Amino acid sequence: MAVKKPLFVAFLLPASMNSSPLDLYRSLVYNPCNSATACGFKFFFNPLNPKVKINHQIRAKELRVITDTGEILGVLSLSEALAKAGALGLDLIEISPNAEPPVAKIMDYGKFQYQQSKKQKEAKSRAHVTETKTLQVKIGTSEHDLELKAKNASKWLKEGHRVKIDLFLVGRSKYADIGFKKERLDRVLTLISEEYRLAGEPLKSPKGLSVVLERVSKK
Numbered sequence: 001m002a003v004k005k006p007l008f009v010a011f012l013l014p015a016s017m018n019s020s021p022l023d024l025y026r027s028l029v030y031n032p033c034n035s036a037t038a039c040g041f042k043f044f045f046n047p048l049n050p051k052v053k054i055n056h057q058i059r060a061k062e063l064r065v066i067t068d069t070g071e072i073l074g075v076l077s078l079s080e081a082l083a084k085a086g087a088l089g090l091d092l093i094e095i096s097p098n099a100e101p102p103v104a105k106i107m108d109y110g111k112f113q114y115q116q117s118k119k120q121k122e123a124k125s126r127a128h129v130t131e132t133k134t135l136q137v138k139i140g141t142s143e144h145d146l147e148l149k150a151k152n153a154s155k156w157l158k159e160g161h162r163v164k165i166d167l168f169l170v171g172r173s174k175y176a177d178i179g180f181k182k183e184r185l186d187r188v189l190t191l192i193s194e195e196y197r198l199a200g201e202p203l204k205s206p207k208g209l210s211v212v213l214e215r216v217s218k219k
Contacts, residue, residue, distance in 0.1 A: 053094040054109055055082065060094070060102045068107035075101060132162040132212070137188050139169060150191030157194040157215040165189075169208035181209045189213075 053059075058078060065073040065081050073084070085092040085106045093112055096103035105112070133156040135149050153163045167185050182202060192213070199212040 052112075053097065054091050055085070058092065058094050058102075058104065060097075062101045063092075063094070063104040064099065064101050065092075065104050065106060068105065068111070073106075081106070130160055130162060132164050134164045134166060135188070136166050136168060137185070139167075139184055141188075146188050147191055150188055150193070153188075153192050153213065154194040157192070157196050157213060160215060162199065162215075163196075163213045165211050165213065166205060166207065167209040185209060185211060 060078060062075055062077055063081050065076050065084070067073065068090075073081075076084070081092050081104060088106065090106050091109040091112070092104050092106055093109060094102055094104045133153075135153055137146070137149060141149075153165070156163050165185065165188060167181060169181065185202060189211075195216045196213040197216055199214050202209050202211040
């Protein structure tokens with residue numbers, strides 16, 4: 001009976017089985033068989049971020065190399081750049097593959113991942129969609145309910161949203177003078193803890209009076 005050959009061959013790695021994924025990956029890259037195809041390995045994938053080429057994944061023959069501190073090392077061959085990164089125990093990361101020649105940075109790949117993640121979070125924060133939240137207040141709304149509404153308004157303002165406060169007027173209160181209406185509106189405005197500004201003067205609405213609040217940007 002023919003014995004089937006295994007599809008995969010196990011290799012002994014110079015890293016312990018307790019090593020982190022990044023340390024394990026480095027152990028492959030800086031293996032004494034330091035060729036992209038030596039020992040049967042081909043570094044076609046980056047287990048941490050397949051979109052970024054690092055170390056032996058890089059195919060450019062020459063690279064413009066910089067360090068994490070901004071020092072410009074100039075145009076080096078791939079082997080020279082890898083040797084410098086390996087001597088420092090760091091990674092060679094291709095950060096601008098479309099430049100001529102491509103630009104690579106010598107730095108810790110874990111640190112690079114952290115910086116990229118931080119930039120993405122900041123960009124996502126700047127792209128935050130602003131909504132206009134609405135609060136409805138009546139002339140007879142109790143102080144307790146006003147405090148709850150003001151708390152919600154403060155929360156929304158802090159999140160960067162605009163807040164529209166609608167004062168509902170019923171019965172004879174519809175015909176009260178504007179001073180009386182603004183006084184009732186001020187009852188809830190004074191309870192809002194988050195700093196804000198009026199987007200405009202209070203305006204008459206079909207059911208009473210309304211005003212829009214905006215968060216004051218903190219520099």
